[in-house]
Amino acid sequence: MTQAPTSARSALRHHDREIIALALPAFGALVAEPLFVMVDSAVVGHLGTAQLAGLGVAAALLATAVNIFVFLAYATTAAVARRVGAGDLAGAIRQGMDGIWLALLLGAAVIAVALPTAPALVDLFGSSHTAAPHAITYLRISTLGIPAMLVVLAATGVLRGLQDTRTPLYVAIGGFGANAALNATLVYGAGLGIAGSAWGTVIAQNAMAAVYLVVVIRGARRHGTSLRPDAAGIRACAHAGAPLLIRTLSLRAVMLIATAVAARLGDTDIAAHQIVLTLWSLLAFALDAIAIAGQAIIGRYLGAGDEEGARIACRRMVHWGIASGVALGLLVVVSRPLFIPLFTTDTAVRDALLPALLVTALIQPVSGVVFVLDGVLMGAGDGPYLARAMIVTLVVFAPVALLVPSLGGGLTALWCTMALMMSVRMATLWLRTRSGRWIVTGAVRS
Incomplete structure (x- = not known):
């Protein structure tokens, strides 16, 4: 038993x-x-x-x-x-x-x-x-x-x-x-x-x-x-990488739009935004490490024809992503009195920074799932879907973020749109992994 x-x-x-x-x-x-x-x-x-x-x-x-x-x-x-x-x-x-x-x-x-x-x-x-x-x-x-x-x-x-x-x-x-x-x-x-x-x-x-x-x-x-x-092999690599290039450019566009909007909000908000963005990038390193493990593990399971092993590994890495996101979010909240003074002594910048920082902390579990599923689908060679999903995310995010200044929103509102962006990414990636269409076995994804 x-x-x-x-x-x-x-x-x-x-x-x-x-x-x-x-x-x-x-x-x-x-x-x-x-x-x-x-x-x-x-x-x-x-x-x-x-x-x-x-x-x-x-x-x-x-x-x-x-x-x-x-x-x-x-x-x-x-x-x-x-x-x-x-x-x-x-x-x-x-x-x-x-x-x-x-x-x-x-x-x-x-x-x-x-x-x-x-x-x-x-x-x-x-x-x-x-x-x-x-x-x-x-x-x-x-x-x-x-x-x-x-x-x-x-x-x-x-x-x-x-x-x-x-x-x-x-x-x-x-x-x-x-x-x-x-x-x-x-x-x-x-x-x-x-x-x-x-x-x-x-x-x-x-x-x-x-x-x-x-x-x-x-x-x-x-x-x-x-x-x-080998010309054929090099062309194949370029063909496989093209969708991921589109994904990366779309993600880069999201970050540029966010920074451009912050700049329109004023010097205080752009200064606070830069601090939050720096922290965001640092947290991303921790979550990206799990995604890298996902790329390697999922690719190996699918190459070996082990569909069930790939599914179990995917589920386990999602658990790791959520747990890591919760831990990182709590770390941001608890340690904020320690690291905020390292970046600025300006009271106005601190006031603008704090609520945006809390939004960032709250969405870390979502970020954990996004990074893991991104890595899983990359490991599966599902680049075309990742490109389409990121374009959809950009299309949803851009108009909402660009409306923030005209609607009188501040930096916190802008980072709420970043939370929206990550939520859309999670939804698109979750739907794909849920469908099972990413599971294609063999030494080469056909």
Whole structure:
């Protein structure tokens, strides 16, 4: 009578261990990434206000150029995990190599566009005449590191698909350390100024890419996989990534609209909005770690033809997402007296910040479900649906958010529209997972 419940509990513990083993290192790697910009800002900030302002503009442009290609990690993770589940390790590595070749091609294309247009791009941001030269210098040099950054994305996807999130963590930590040392040495020791910061970051990024390539190439040789570019495979990677690119652009549009609306509300509200958005991004790292585990686990189960295993893993990760969201929401509420003074001493900003912060805390459980289901559907290779769902979310969110200033709403009202956005995302993702149409087994999603 007790055997079945015991077996069920054992299965749940197995899923829990698997999720934790993948999610914790993934979280560490995710947190290490923004530290690159923090180090650059800390080092460049001592050069002067104009240099720091230039870095801010260039960093925003670079982040946009790289983040829109995050599908290189997501699509590669899902495709490689399917091959792993099917027992085709050679095919998994080959799939990963196709993603890396695509990353190199896209990186070369970005360089070709960004180098000659750097002054125009900086001018588009409305940089002052004192900050613009520094922004152009940093942007042009850092652009040379974009192919390496995209290779890191693709190679990270390969290792995640192979169920390895520890190596990306180690590489991220090593890259962060190298970046910090190089920045200090080149900016001050060599006297290169902001150019030294850019070169330090480029060198660190290329070193990270080189480590990843060594790991992947060793795997390829071990399994007798060709390293040569395969046109058909590269096209397949691009085709699989296109819907995720649309999803990412739609999500980016949501964030830009929210910031634009906050700016129209006044300086106090935009300052408070930036603080809430920073916290939102930090919380997203924790939830995204579970989503990354979902991509790898679901892809592997579906590749192995285990539909029931995929369903059980999905349900368990949803539980993890809800629990993590509740915990993070409570953490925000309890710790707010500690971290709010770190951001501002302005009473007006604090007054605008607090209710918006509470809205953010309340929607964390919803965010937990959204991130998990997003990862599950990515792991299933259900990119076209994710693109459509995000477009629907944007269509619902945009008019409501844009009405906030005209209706006399403030920052809290704006963040209520963000809560609406997350609720719409949860509804669209829940309906899809509920339907079971995402469950397509096999080494390749047909």
